[in-house]
Amino acid sequence: MSPRLLVIGSSNVDLFATVPRHPFPGETLLGTGGARAAGGKGANQALAAALQGANVQFVGAVGDDADAELALAGMRAAGVDLDRVVTVSGAPTGLAIITVSQDGENTIVVIPGANAQVSAEQAVGAVERMGSDDILLMQGELPPKSTEAAVRAAGAAGLRVVLNVAPWLALEHDVLTAADPLVLNEHEAQLAVAEFGLAPEDGGPMAMARALRMAGAPSVVITLGAEGAVVASAEPASQVSGSRAPVSGSRVTRLPSPRVTAVDSTGAGDAFTGALAARLLEGDDLQDAAAHAVRVGAYAVQRRGAQPSYPRAGQELPGTFA
Numbered sequence: 001m002s003p004r005l006l007v008i009g010s011s012n013v014d015l016f017a018t019v020p021r022h023p024f025p026g027e028t029l030l031g032t033g034g035a036r037a038a039g040g041k042g043a044n045q046a047l048a049a050a051l052q053g054a055n056v057q058f059v060g061a062v063g064d065d066a067d068a069e070l071a072l073a074g075m076r077a078a079g080v081d082l083d084r085v086v087t088v089s090g091a092p093t094g095l096a097i098i099t100v101s102q103d104g105e106n107t108i109v110v111i112p113g114a115n116a117q118v119s120a121e122q123a124v125g126a127v128e129r130m131g132s133d134d135i136l137l138m139q140g141e142l143p144p145k146s147t148e149a150a151v152r153a154a155g156a157a158g159l160r161v162v163l164n165v166a167p168w169l170a171l172e173h174d175v176l177t178a179a180d181p182l183v184l185n186e187h188e189a190q191l192a193v194a195e196f197g198l199a200p201e202d203g204g205p206m207a208m209a210r211a212l213r214m215a216g217a218p219s220v221v222i223t224l225g226a227e228g229a230v231v232a233s234a235e236p237a238s239q240v241s242g243s244r245a246p247v248s249g250s251r252v253t254r255l256p257s258p259r260v261t262a263v264d265s266t267g268a269g270d271a272f273t274g275a276l277a278a279r280l281l282e283g284d285d286l287q288d289a290a291a292h293a294v295r296v297g298a299y300a301v302q303r304r305g306a307q308p309s310y311p312r313a314g315q316e317l318p319g320t321f322a
């Protein structure tokens with residue numbers, strides 16, 4: 001059987017409101033449109049990876065309500081294995097309330113609902129059924145204890161872990177540094193750097209990526225919106241002359257994003273991370289996987305919504321670099 005991607009994460013219904021601008025506190029604003037769609041960082045990334053051709057199992061929880069089927073619909077249609085999704089009675093399916101303004105910027109409020117019931121036992125049980133060629137992909141929308149237990153179980157079983165700590169969660173340091181890669185946007189990277197008490201010289205993304213790697217993460221990816229991403233990994237052994245010692249140097253690369261017209265950035269980071277994990281599963285090295293993921297992210301921002309904006313494998317991606 002080909003290697004599998006195990007995504008343990010959140011699944012939500014996204015409730016979108018398109019607005020001319022974001023409302024101020026206390027203000028009522030007329031929106032220009034609205035929609036409901038499947039979302040949640042776990043579900044989004046599972047779908048993005050499946051559309052890129054990965055064999056994906058999604059593990060999570062939904063409520064016993066009408067939103068449950070919508071939350072899972074996109075993944076179901078893409079052939080994601082949902083056998084280990086539990087239905088929690090008495091809890092609502094997760095809900096995200098998203099406003100998207102004319103310039104493509106969004107604000108998001110997430111109500112976890114059933115996602116908060118994904119237990120350490122459920123997560124570890126799923127990890128323990130995987131093989132050592134499989135990859136575990138997690139995000140920051142489940143209870144921290146469940147995330148920590150699953151990442152540690154993956155480490156014990158020899159699985160590679162891709163950890164996208166979004167939104168930022170101050171997980172235990174051994175869990176953050178088990179990630180290979182740790183995937184963060186610029187804001188989350190700043191919080192991670194502060195969590196480790198690091199003060200990278202110039203504070204820029206390349207310095208932050210290098211500092212987080214030196215803190216112990218084998219590799220780090222920082223996404224930079226329209227600016228693409230930065231990747232820090234170990235210096236290839238062939239480039240370290242005359243040394244047989246473990247390599248501690250970092251190779252830090254900047255991957256520019258293709259220049260596109262962004263209409264909605266919702267779920268772009270999830271498109272990026274899902275595509276990244278799919279390519280790592282295929283055996284790409286991190287630089288190549290991230291170069292592809294940047295183009296998938298750029299594809300996604302050109303279309304409205306999160307899941308409906310994700311490309312399939314082989315679909316033409318933007319590629320004219322800025």
Ligand code: ADP
Pocket residue numbers: 166185186223224225226227228229257258259260262265267268269270272293294295296297298299301
């Ligand atoms: P998040 O949505 O998690 O904050 P980013 O905003 O960094 O993540 O976006 C993730 C990826 O999506 C980027 O690395 C890039 O590939 C793509 N992306 C996001 N915004 C744009 C944009 N305006 N133009 C081109 N690509 C973009």
